[in-house]
Amino acid sequence: MIEDRTRAAVNGGAHGVGGSTVWVFDERRRVRDDVASRLVALPSVARVEAVGDPASLLARLATRQPDVLLVGTQRATDSGLAVATQVLRAHPSVPVLVLGAPDDAESVRAAVAAGARGYLRWDASPVEMGLGVSRVGLRAEPGRPHTGPLSAVGAPPAHAFGGSTALAAAPTTVRAAVRVDVPAVTLSVREMQVLTGMSQGKSNAQIGRELYLSEDTIKTHARRLFRKLGAKDRAEAVASGFRRGMMS
Amino acid sequence: MIEDRTRAAVNGGAHGVGGSTVWVFDERRRVRDDVASRLVALPSVARVEAVGDPASLLARLATRQPDVLLVGTQRATDSGLAVATQVLRAHPSVPVLVLGAPDDAESVRAAVAAGARGYLRWDASPVEMGLGVSRVGLRAEPGRPHTGPLSAVGAPPAHAFGGSTALAAAPTTVRAAVRVDVPAVTLSVREMQVLTGMSQGKSNAQIGRELYLSEDTIKTHARRLFRKLGAKDRAEAVASGFRRGMMS
């Protein structure tokens, strides 16, 4: 019951049309929801399912398999580690990523030894999660299983746990890895000014006043930049600007 | 006349309330407009003025001074370099950044020798420009002049011109340098799903259908996430999500 509620809350009905399916296991609801909330923002992730009960995790694995399975470990109870080991024994082909506490290198090392593909700090940013997930379980096409073989992500627990965050080194690499689309668009100065205004929550009239232009003129620029960026919305246009590296 | 048109097009009326004023000089209109279009997207830049004529550049400098002056150089005619030298002789306190071609290390070296604070490739991304501009001409307060002294940015032209882009090494550092606000907000899973949908140009009804929820429910989540992010708009909310590193 509780489990169904959580599933419903995280799952919704996003029938991933391309993009991988990620399962998150952790017995602590806070943790798995927190991690899930960051995962749903990733463009490469189409479907996120949160599981809090070892039994139902194994039951699901019997019929379906995720592209990546994140397993949270906690030092206090060894349950997370036990679950990971159990899963890997039953389904060695499932790409398991261990979610470790920032200072818990041991459990992580143990899990990697047991067959996990890598680890992530549970406080990793979406970008870092994206890197980890895409390295471990990228799917080229919806029907195909994860493209393998992939080199282990979790090789050097020691130094990674010393830094601020595991896998934090190369965000630009992530961009390159995740990016798929973007056929190089250039916006004019005016269009950039309008887009910037939009990203600051300004109305067309407000942008017009600040640029000493008519609101209708702003609308025209907006329409044009929507076309260029392939956006139907100012929200999508702003997102597109950020994804293309035009904004910061 | 031509000059006035360009100025008006770039300038608008953004009376920078905090944030630096940047001038862009280049005789090639394409270049200066292109650079300007990337500068206007920077949160740390409040005002951009594009100048295409050496004479009017010097005339302006007599009365006002920018926080940063970008000077474009071209190998063919040495005009850009000459202008930079001239400006620096007349106004040594003006922070000059040289805009060099990707493969033109010589002019850059010469300009730095003449007193320029650093260089940027003219094809630098907004993020890289932000780094360069903020290092050279950050203003703490509207009234105060640029905070100095600042270490030269352009020390190693050689190896920088070897890489893909000058100053491209540490985008995360830029974040840290530019970021000012952001008092740590956490969105719930649902809120993240809604925000993600918004960033994909989906309507509330559409998001609702995909999550098997009522449109009114989506609106409620939207309202709540707007409050959390301090956004008045879905566009601003999306931008905020990106700026806070919640989205990618």
Place this chain on the structure above:
DNA sequence: GCCGGCCTCACCCGCCGGGGTGACACCCCC
């Protein structure tokens, strides 16, 4: 020299977005 892109402005229109408010239920933390 013409064509194309950009800038500017205008008018019409339909619909969605966002605010306000109320309600009920669950969950977690204090």
Place this chain on the structure above:
DNA sequence: GGGGGTGTCACCCCGGCGGGTGAGGCCGGC
């Protein structure tokens, strides 16, 4: 055990968004 955050849904309201279209002028490139 109660309060705060979250999830879900509903109704009302209206202002702004986005689409379509037309039109004049300037600039740069083929």
